Amino acid sequence: MDVELQILKHLARDAQPTVGVIDQYCETYKHLFSEVRSYECFKYLHLGIISPIKKKPYQK
Numbered sequence: 001m002d003v004e005l006q007i008l009k010h011l012a013r014d015a016q017p018t019v020g021v022i023d024q025y026c027e028t029y030k031h032l033f034s035e036v037r038s039y040e041c042f043k044y045l046h047l048g049i050i051s052p053i054k055k056k057p058y059q060k
Contacts, residue, residue, distance in 0.1 A: 015040045022046050 015036050017023055026043045033039035 012036070015043065018043050018047050022050070 013036055015030075022043055026039070026046060029042065030039055033042065
């Protein structure tokens with residue numbers, strides 16, 4: 001079923017997949033989240049931590 005349709009009908013849905021390593025690690029903590037959106041944010045937080053992001057150079 002389409003995710004948008006599930007949201008509109010307030011049906012339970014599975015979290016969107018990310019990177020396999022992140023999905024496997026976060027699966028352990030899935031039971032702590034009552035809403036799938038909160039669990040997805042938890043996964044995206046971990047994804048952001050390991051993602052290579054260019055840092056802005058420090059300027060005085």
